[in-house]
Every structure is written in structure tokens, then in C-alpha cells.
Amino acid sequence: MTAVAGAPQTPQQEAKTVQLNLIQAVNLALREEMRSDERVLIFGEDVGARGGVFLATDGLQAEFGAQRVFDTPLSEASIVGAAVGMAVRGLRPVAEIQFADYMYPGIDQIFSQAAKIRYRSGGQFTAPLVIRTPSGGGVRGGHHHSQSPEAYYTHTPGLKVVMPSTPFDAKGLLKASIRLDDPVIFFEPKRLYRAFKEEVPEDDYTVPLGKAALRREGHDLSIIGYGGVMPDAIKAAAALEKEGISVEVIDLRSLIPWDKEAVLESAAKTGRVLLVSEAPRTANFMGEVAYVVQEELFDQLQAPVMQVAGFDTPYPYALDKTYLPGVNRMLRAAARLLEY
Amino acid sequence: MFKPFTDQPIVRIGEDGKKIGRWSLDLEAAQLLRLWRDMVRARIFDEKLVTLLRQGKTSFYAQSSGMEATQVGIAHGIRAGYDWVWPYYRDQGLALAAGFPLKDLVAQSLGTNDDLCKGRQMPHHFGSAEHRFVSISSSIANQVAPATGTAMAQKYLGSDEITVCTFGDGATSEGDWHAGLNMAGVAKAPVLFVCENNQWAISAGIATQTASQGIAIKAKAYGMPGYFVDGQDVLAVREVIREVAERVRSGEGPALVECLTYRIGTHSSADDDSRYRSREEVELWRGRDPIRRFERFLEAEGLLPDAETLSGIRAEINAEIDGVLAEAENNGYPTWDSMFDDVYADLPPHLEEQREFLRREQEAL
Numbered sequence: 001m002t003a004v005a006g007a008p009q010t011p012q013q014e015a016k017t018v019q020l021n022l023i024q025a026v027n028l029a030l031r032e033e034m035r036s037d038e039r040v041l042i043f044g045e046d047v048g049a050r051g052g053v054f055l056a057t058d059g060l061q062a063e064f065g066a067q068r069v070f071d072t073p074l075s076e077a078s079i080v081g082a083a084v085g086m087a088v089r090g091l092r093p094v095a096e097i098q099f100a101d102y103m104y105p106g107i108d109q110i111f112s113q114a115a116k117i118r119y120r121s122g123g124q125f126t127a128p129l130v131i132r133t134p135s136g137g138g139v140r141g142g143h144h145h146s147q148s149p150e151a152y153y154t155h156t157p158g159l160k161v162v163m164p165s166t167p168f169d170a171k172g173l174l175k176a177s178i179r180l181d182d183p184v185i186f187f188e189p190k191r192l193y194r195a196f197k198e199e200v201p202e203d204d205y206t207v208p209l210g211k212a213a214l215r216r217e218g219h220d221l222s223i224i225g226y227g228g229v230m231p232d233a234i235k236a237a238a239a240l241e242k243e244g245i246s247v248e249v250i251d252l253r254s255l256i257p258w259d260k261e262a263v264l265e266s267a268a269k270t271g272r273v274l275l276v277s278e279a280p281r282t283a284n285f286m287g288e289v290a291y292v293v294q295e296e297l298f299d300q301l302q303a304p305v306m307q308v309a310g311f312d313t314p315y316p317y318a319l320d321k322t323y324l325p326g327v328n329r330m331l332r333a334a335a336r337l338l339e340y
Numbered sequence: 341m342f343k344p345f346t347d348q349p350i351v352r353i354g355e356d357g358k359k360i361g362r363w364s365l366d367l368e369a370a371q372l373l374r375l376w377r378d379m380v381r382a383r384i385f386d387e388k389l390v391t392l393l394r395q396g397k398t399s400f401y402a403q404s405s406g407m408e409a410t411q412v413g414i415a416h417g418i419r420a421g422y423d424w425v426w427p428y429y430r431d432q433g434l435a436l437a438a439g440f441p442l443k444d445l446v447a448q449s450l451g452t453n454d455d456l457c458k459g460r461q462m463p464h465h466f467g468s469a470e471h472r473f474v475s476i477s478s479s480i481a482n483q484v485a486p487a488t489g490t491a492m493a494q495k496y497l498g499s500d501e502i503t504v505c506t507f508g509d510g511a512t513s514e515g516d517w518h519a520g521l522n523m524a525g526v527a528k529a530p531v532l533f534v535c536e537n538n539q540w541a542i543s544a545g546i547a548t549q550t551a552s553q554g555i556a557i558k559a560k561a562y563g564m565p566g567y568f569v570d571g572q573d574v575l576a577v578r579e580v581i582r583e584v585a586e587r588v589r590s591g592e593g594p595a596l597v598e599c600l601t602y603r604i605g606t607h608s609s610a611d612d613d614s615r616y617r618s619r620e621e622v623e624l625w626r627g628r629d630p631i632r633r634f635e636r637f638l639e640a641e642g643l644l645p646d647a648e649t650l651s652g653i654r655a656e657i658n659a660e661i662d663g664v665l666a667e668a669e670n671n672g673y674p675t676w677d678s679m680f681d682d683v684y685a686d687l688p689p690h691l692e693e694q695r696e697f698l699r700r701e702q703e704a705l
């Protein structure tokens with residue numbers, strides 16, 4: 001299936017690998033792209049000497065100098081706006097927005113300029129830029145450091161929207177995003193920044209956008225998710241396996257474009273689909289996935305498509321654990337699905 | 341050297357056409373006539389487009405009549421076609437004087453096949469990569485921070501181009517305006533901001549936009565010089581822009597120029613300005629017509645060509661625009677499948693599917 005094609009490849013024998021967590025993988029991706037392309041510039045709030053509040057840009061200013069890695073005024077509008085103008089003039093800006101929750105002051109620049117300049121100029125001007133930003137909950141960050149706003153961006157034609165859940169993917173997807181000729185909103189699930197390490201090749205590779213990863217193969221039920229919920233989705237699948245239920249787990253990895261083929265193939269095989277994300281439920285991107293699955297596979301489904309998501313409340317600090325769809329909520333939803 | 345932060349606007353020619361202060365003319369008769377011609381061409385273009393609108397051939401237009409000295413002055417003060425411009429939607433006078441092809445401007449307004457922007461934007465939101473004139477966005481002030489970014493890129497690339505960013509007085513109230521100027525100041529980006537202060541933002545007067553003494557003074561807050569110029573005086577605008585642009589080019593950082601002008605027409609084709617401003621005010625500014633003022637100057641200097649020559653030039657411009665308009669209409673309109681181009685560099689699968697869907701629907705028609 002196509003999901004396999006996009007899954008992390010076993011690194012070749014000769015290739016050297018290192019154990020990295022997700023944030024270190026981001027850092028390595030940035031470093032490699034800066035080394036290979038002088039047009040790549042990195043800027044944002046505190047990304048210079050400080051190396052970013054999460055250390056994504058750690059050491060980059062020291063290596064590449066303040067011409068290429070620099071701090072900006074505390075203004076998302078000017079960070080995104082400047083990235084647009086630089087990209088139009090031929091550079092490859094990678095801007096950091098400190099938290100996805102703080103993108104809003106720059107959102108007109110994303111929606112009206114970055115996303116549209118290619119289209120409205122008839123292809124004369126383009127904005128190949130990447131906006132990296134930590135998103136999602138689970139780090140006791142409270143309301144303004146925990147939101148999952150990806151649906152706003154998936155609803156805006158002209159943007160590509162990415163969210164890795166592993167260090168390997170983070171490096172490969174970020175490198176692919178920087179090389180793309182389109183604006184990319186690159187969400188990094190901050191609760192996975194240091195959650196685990198894995199082997200990441202030290203050499204050049206990319207993970208293409210629009211290809212899901214098959215995290216686990218199964219035939220009774222498909223769990224489909226992306227970003228911060230993935231480790232729990234895999235745990236839920238393992239728990240079900242113990243009860244003799246075979247679960248397939250798919251990580252979308254990018255939302256625009258998304259791997260419809262992989263999802264439909266899996267859904268057709270298992271007949272039962274559980275969609276998992278931590279974003280508020282209403283108008284969640286997974287609604288789009290559910291809609292496509294039922295439109296294409298209405299006859300083949302054994303049960304209605306179900307969704308486990310966040311709630312339609314602003315993010316609650318003290319109730320972090322309650323808000324996020326953990327393993328138990330996934331298991332209860334799976335039980336309902338399997339009852340049909 | 342012009343002085344920033346003056347209380348009175350910088351001026352070279354009085355209402356009566358006489359020189360104000362002591363300065364020597366560094367332009368030859370042909371160059372002066374070019375300034376006159378560019379202003380007249382912008383005015384005639386305005387008239388033609390209003391007619392086109394009345395005929396229902398285009399659906400939107402924003403007149404710049406009254407603002408010709410400002411716009412033509414800017415165009416003549418920069419290295420047109422070399423410097424990058426992030427303009428706003430009322431800049432046809434600037435565009436035309438800077439060499440933006442008339443046929444491209446018209447094609448965009450009609451949304452025909454020849455439109456460089458492929459009929460994507462509302463009429464009168466033109467742009468041309470070849471002429472380094474970035475496609476206009478309707479969203480007020482959101483060209484300001486990108487202009488700063490383009491200038492930062494120019495600096496990084498070691499180019500001696502500069503970026504010119506224009507906007508109205510209303511735009512200076514938006515957050516993006518302040519964000520963009522602030523960053524330009526901090527980055528010492530080679531960007532020249534020009535406020536075409538025509539005193540109205542649709543029906544909201546300048547007093548609704550700011551409690552400060554005009555716009556130029558705001559530059560102080562961002563660490564750059566701010567120049568207050570009589571925007572009805574094409575020579576003053578040209579001279580200030582030229583001097584400041586070269587200073588920006590030499591690496592001294594950004595600057596802001598405010599040109600005090602007036603739009604004598606309505607805000608846009610959808611506007612009735614009699615609801616918010618008096619006829620006396622409009623008539624007063626009609627009397628301050630920048631083209632007439634410049635003609636009085638040329639006359640005083642003994643450089644105004646005879647009436648026959650001038651009307652010959654007008655006739656030439658009329659014929660040029662009529663010719664382009666007549667031709668433009670015959671060029672057909674973008675076809676249905678072009679709708680899916682240029683959303684991304686390549687067509688992603690979901691758009692491919694949607695295009696296929698529309699194709700079947702079109703064939704069924």
C-alpha cells in the first residue's frame with residue numbers, strides 16, 4: 001500500500017545515524033539546509049543567541065552568522081510579512097513563530113499574502129517560505145501555549161500544512177518543506193519534542209509531503225491520526241492487539257496535501273475507521289477525512305466513522321489530561337466501533 | 341539636502357507657478373515635458389477607465405485624479421523597473437509613469453486572457469514581475485511588512501536595488517504598517533515608504549486615522565527620517581524621492597516620505613463621496629490641480645510648449661489608450677481549467693480531482 005512507500009525507510013547500511021529527539025532532528029534539518037543553500041535564512045523571536053525557546057535553532061547563529069540567523073522585533077506580522085517579501089525576492093526564509101497560539105497577529109500575512117500571491121499574480125510571484133511553530137498541548141502550557149489551530153490553515157488554499165510525529169519524519173519533512181516552492185506551515189507537536197529518541201540518518205534525505213506513514217499493520221480497525229496523539233494511538237493499538245484485535249495505525253504526517261489513497265486503502269481493508277486528533281472537534285481537519293471516507297466507501301464500512309478529538313472549549317490548563325484524547329478515550333471509541 | 345520633520349510641506353513651485361525659495365532646475369525641457377505628459381496620461385487613463393466602468397466592461401476602478409504629481413513624482417525619483425515596488429491599488433499614475441505597460445494594466449482590469457495575473461484578482465489590482473511591480477493586494481497595509489522583507493533580501497544579496505512601498509493615509513492605522521516600519525528600522529532595510537496622503541480613507545478623514553501631526557512625524561518612532569512634502573508639486577516630490585531613494589540605496593536605512601495630496605474623484609467606483617465631504621472642499625482641491633500648477637510653472641519659465649503641441653500630445657495619449665482598450669476586448673477570457681493553476685507549484689491530488697470533477701461538469705453542459 002502507498003502508506004508503506006512513505007513510511008520511514010530503514011536507513012541504508014553505510015549511512016551513519018544518530019539518536020535524536022524531535023527538536024534535535026529539527027535542528028539538524030535546519031543546519032543541513034543552511035549548509036547546502038545560501039538562500040535559506042532563519043529568523044524569529046529569540047532564535048539567535050538564545051537558539052529558540054525550545055532550542056530548535058541552537059547553535060545556528062554561531063555557525064552561520066547573524067546575517068542568516070537573526071532575531072526580529074516581537075511582531076508576528078512583520079516576521080511573516082518579511083518572510084513573504086524575502087521569498088518573493090528569491091530567498092528561502094524559514095521563520096519561527098514562537099508558539100502556534102501567537103500566529104494570529106501575523107495571520108493576514110499568511111492568508112492574504114503568503115497563501116495567495118502565486119495565484120493572484122498568475123504565477124508571476126511566489127512565496128516559498130516555511131513557518132515553523134510548536135503547537136498542541138500536553139506540556140502544562142495553559143491556554144496560550146497549547147492550541148492546535150491547524151484547521152484554519154488547511155482551510156486556506158495555497159498553503160501546505162505539515163505535522164510530523166517522529167524525529168525521522170521531522171527532519172525529512174522539514175527539509176522537503178524548505179525545498180518546496182510553496183508556503184508551508186510546519187507544526188511541531190511540542191509535547192513530542194523530547195518525548196523519545198530514534199535513529200535519524202546524518203545524511204541527506206527528505207520525506208515527501210502527502211504520503212502517510214503506516215505505523216502498524218492490522219485488519220480489524222484503522223486508527224488514523226497525526227502529530228501529538230500518535231504515540232497514544234500506537235499504545236491504544238498495542239492494547240487492542242492484546243485482546244486479539246488487529247489494528248492498523250496510519251500517521252498522516254501532512255494535512256495539505258493528505259494521503260487519501262493510504263487512508264481509503266486501509267479503511268477498505270478494515271471497514272472500521274477511528275480518527276484521532278487533539279484539535280477542537282468542530283470543523284476539525286479530521287471531519288474532512290471522515291467525509292471522504294464515507295463518500296468513497298459507504299458500502300464497505302462496517303461501522304460509522306468515529307472521531308476522537310479535543311473539545312470545543314479553549315484549552316484548559318488544569319484539565320490538560322482530561323482535554324487531550326489519551327489512550328483510554330481511544331479504546332472506548334474503538335470498542336464502540338467494534339460493537340457494530 | 342532636504343530636511344526631515346518640517347512643519348510645512350517641502351515645496352518647489354507655488355500655486356502661481358513661481359519658484360519658492362532658491363533652487364536651480366536640473367532638468368531639461370524634454371524631461372520637464374515628460375513629467376507633464378505622464379501626469380496628463382494618468383488623468384486621461386482615469387477618465388477612460390471611468391467610462392469603461394459606466395459601460396459595464398469592468399467592475400471596479402479606483403481613481404487617482406488629483407494625485408498625479410505625487411505618483412508621477414515618485415516614479416521619476418526612483419530607478420523605475422530596477423527598484424522593486426510594493427504598491428497599493430490607487431497607483432496607476434505611478435505604474436504608468438514607471439513604465440508599466442498600458443496594455444497589461446488594461447488587460448488586468450478587464451480580466452482577459454492577456455492579464456498577467458490570469459483574471460484572478462478584482463479589476464485594477466495589477467502586477468508585473470518583469471517590471472518589479474508586485475501584484476496589488478486589496479487588504480490595506482499588508483504590503484508593508486513584505487516590502488521590508490524584499491528590502492532585507494536585497495541587502496542580504498548585496499544588490500543596490502531598493503524597495504519602494506506606497507500606501508494611503510488610512511493604511512497607517514493598521515498594525516501591519518507599524519510592524520513593517522519598525523522592522524525596517526531595526527533591520528536598516530533599504531526600503532522607501534511613501535504615504536500618498538489624499539486625506540480620506542473612503543469616508544474617514546485624516547483626523548479619524550491619527551491624532552499626530554500628520555504621517556511623516558511617525559518615522560521618528562521607528563528610527564528613520566520622515567519627510568513632509570507638498571504632493572501637488574511634482575518637482576518637490578521628484579526631488580525629495582530622488583534624494584531620499586539614493587540615500588536609502590547607499591545603506592543608510594529606510595525612510596518615510598509623506599506626500600500631502602487629494603483625490604478629487606470618489607474613493608472607488610462603488611462610492612458616493614457627497615455623503616461625507618462638502619462640494620466646497622472638493623472644488624477647493626480641484627483648484628489646486630497639480631497639472632495646472634505645473635503648467636503655470638512651465639509658463640513662468642518660458643518652457644511651456646504652444647497649445648497646439650500640448651493638444652497634439654493629448655490626442656496622442658487618447659489614441660494610445662483607445663487603441664489598447666479596443667484591442668484588449670478581443671482577447672478572450674481565461675478558460676475554466678485555469679482556475680486550478682498557480683494555487684501551488686504543482687497540482688496536488690485533491691485539486692486534480694476537483695479539476696476532473698469540473699471538467700466532467702463542463703462537458704455535460
Ligand SMILES: Cc1ncc(C[n+]2csc(CCOP(=O)(O)OP(=O)(O)O)c2C)c(N)n1
Nearest residue numbers: 430478479480508509510511538540541542
Ligand atoms: C484590511 C482592510 N480593511 C478594510 C478594507 C476596506 N477598504 C478599502 S480601501 C479603504 C480605505 C483606505 O484608505 P487609504 O489607505 O487612505 O487609501 P486611499 O484609498 O485613500 O488612497 C478601506 C477601509 C480593506 N481593503 N482592507
